[in-house]
Amino acid sequence: MIAVIALAVCLGAIVWIARGSMGDNLVYYWSPADLEAQGERAFGTPVRLGGQIEPGSIDWRPETQDLYFVVTDGGAKVKVHSKGTPPQMFSEAQGVVVEGTIDAGGVFESTNLMVKHGNEYRAPAPGEEPQQVYRSLVQEDGP
Amino acid sequence: MRHAVMVGTGVVGLVLLALGHGLGLFWAPTDKMMGDVQRMMYAHVPTAWTALVAYLISFVACVGYLFFGDWTWDLVAEAAAEVGLVFNGLLLATGMIWGRPTWGVYWTWDPRLTTAGVLFLLYGGYLALRRFVDDPERRASLAAVVGILAFADAPIVYFSVRWWRGLHQIQSTPKTVDPEMVLCLRLSAFAMLFLMVHFVLRRVQIGRARLDRELAPPPAAAAGWGGPR
Numbered sequence: 001m002i003a004v005i006a007l008a009v010c011l012g013a014i015v016w017i018a019r020g021s022m023g024d025n026l027v028y029y030w031s032p033a034d035l036e037a038q039g040e041r042a043f044g045t046p047v048r049l050g051g052q053i054e055p056g057s058i059d060w061r062p063e064t065q066d067l068y069f070v071v072t073d074g075g076a077k078v079k080v081h082s083k084g085t086p087p088q089m090f091s092e093a094q095g096v097v098v099e100g101t102i103d104a105g106g107v108f109e110s111t112n113l114m115v116k117h118g119n120e121y122r123a124p125a126p127g128e129e130p131q132q133v134y135r136s137l138v139q140e141d142g143p
Numbered sequence: 144m145r146h147a148v149m150v151g152t153g154v155v156g157l158v159l160l161a162l163g164h165g166l167g168l169f170w171a172p173t174d175k176m177m178g179d180v181q182r183m184m185y186a187h188v189p190t191a192w193t194a195l196v197a198y199l200i201s202f203v204a205c206v207g208y209l210f211f212g213d214w215t216w217d218l219v220a221e222a223a224a225e226v227g228l229v230f231n232g233l234l235l236a237t238g239m240i241w242g243r244p245t246w247g248v249y250w251t252w253d254p255r256l257t258t259a260g261v262l263f264l265l266y267g268g269y270l271a272l273r274r275f276v277d278d279p280e281r282r283a284s285l286a287a288v289v290g291i292l293a294f295a296d297a298p299i300v301y302f303s304v305r306w307w308r309g310l311h312q313i314q315s316t317p318k319t320v321d322p323e324m325v326l327c328l329r330l331s332a333f334a335m336l337f338l339m340v341h342f343v344l345r346r347v348q349i350g351r352a353r354l355d356r357e358l359a360p361p362p363a364a365a366a367g368w369g370g371p372r
Contacts, residue, residue: 002284003209006291013295018306028253028309050308087247089176097251097310114246119315121181121324123172132178133244 029097032076035108043104049078050097050116058092071096071108078102082110088133089115149344156337163189163330171327183241184324188315189332190234191259193339197227198266198297200343205290208283214354215347217283220290221273222346224266226339231263246310254303255311262300265293279357 029050035042049071057070067082080098090096095116102108124130167185174181201223208216238256239249250256269289276282299306304313317325 002288003206003291006209006288007206010291010295013292014298017299018302020306026254026307028307050310087245089245089247093176112248114248114251114310116310117176117245117312118319119312120319121174121184121315121321122176123321123323124175128175130173130175130178133176133180 031073032071032078033073035078035102036076040104042102044101046099046101048097048099049080049102049108050095051078052095053092055092067113069096071098078108079106080108080110082113086113087115088131089117094118149341152337152341152344156334156341159330159334159337163327163332163334167324167327167331171323172321174324177245180241180244183237185327185331187234187237187241188328189335190230190237192332193335194227194230194234194262195297195301196336197223197230197339197343198262198294201227201266201290202294202297205287205294208287209291214283214351217287218347218350218354219343220287221270221350222343224269224290225346226342228263228266228270229342230335230339231259231266234259235263251310253309253311254307255300255309258296258300258303262293262296265296269293279354 029048032049032051035047035049051071051073054070054072054077057068059068061067065084067084067086069080071078071080082098090113095118097114097116098108098110099112100108100110164185167182171182173179201220204216204220204223207213208220238259243249269286272289273282273286276285303309304311320328
């Protein structure tokens with residue numbers, strides 16, 4: 001009897017969560033569209049923002065260690081500012097998750113930058129050199 | 144026979160581990176995005192699979208104990224949970240080591256990481272509970288119920304990367320990974336599977352010896368003395 005109850009609770013919990021009943025309580029990051037939808041309410045509130053880096057938007061200034069780029073989900077776009085050298089995997093080819101706050105000017109001040117990696121693992125094409133993450137901790141000229 | 148299985152799983156596991164990790168470190172191609180850091184995969188991914196399989200064994204044994212009441216179910220449930228916890232710990236550790244150079248952080252409260260961390264705590268709790276109950280039958284029943292409930296998190300860990308958006312990527316498949324890497328990954332996975340079975344068998348042996356001592360009548364009573372002096 002107790003076994004049946006325990007199994008029922010176990011299964012029930014899995015089904016409950018699988019059906020998405022946790023709702024918005026389990027959102028790891030907002031997309032640029034989510035952030036935009038919040039409007040002014042988002043100003044100054046610490047959030048995580050995730051998406052793709054807009055191609056051609058990366059602006060790295062080594063002399064001041066300032067990094068600017070645009071995060072997009074295909075539609076909405078958010079300009080992000082980050083201080084310091086980003087993780088070495090940081091590039092247009094990867095997704096990104098940043099922690100920080102958006103200011104009234106619409107610029108997202110990142111306090112923590114994380115690079116999202118896909119599920120693909122490939123050997124470099126013949127003649128191509130593999131990127132060596134963290135062989136050199138400080139990059140000479142950034143991304 | 145039992146001895147042969149014990150030695151066999153250990154030897155096969157070690158040989159496969161040497162092969163899988165050896166080839167993974169020195170023969171498999173370097174990943175073009177991550178470089179040599181990607182070789183963490185051969186250690187990290189199999190620990191996840193192995194931990195989940197061990198917890199599944201424990202779950203089945205918990206159900207078996209409640210339905211059939213045989214001590215062996217309880218011993219297997221405990222052994223598999225303990226071995227699963229070791230692989231779960233290795234999973235978290237290797238994940239952190241891999242996460243820092245690639246993501247940029249050791250830890251973040253991503254759904255996959257969080258649920259895997261919770262799984263570690265749940266089974267730590269399961270094992271702690273066992274130490275708190277002295278009566279073997281009470282302990283076995285209580286632990287079996289907790290073991291069944293704790294397992295609810297295991298499928299959630301697996302599906303977390305598909306159900307919620309997070310930092311952790313979804314499962315790779317042989318289509319998204321080069322064949323040489325897949326081979327090393329498979330060898331390493333079977334290595335850890337064999338080692339896991341080996342550890343569980345050994346742990347059951349230890350558990351049985353302890354249980355026999357617990358269930359044996361106290362020597363004083365058996366000898367007809369007036370109890371311990």
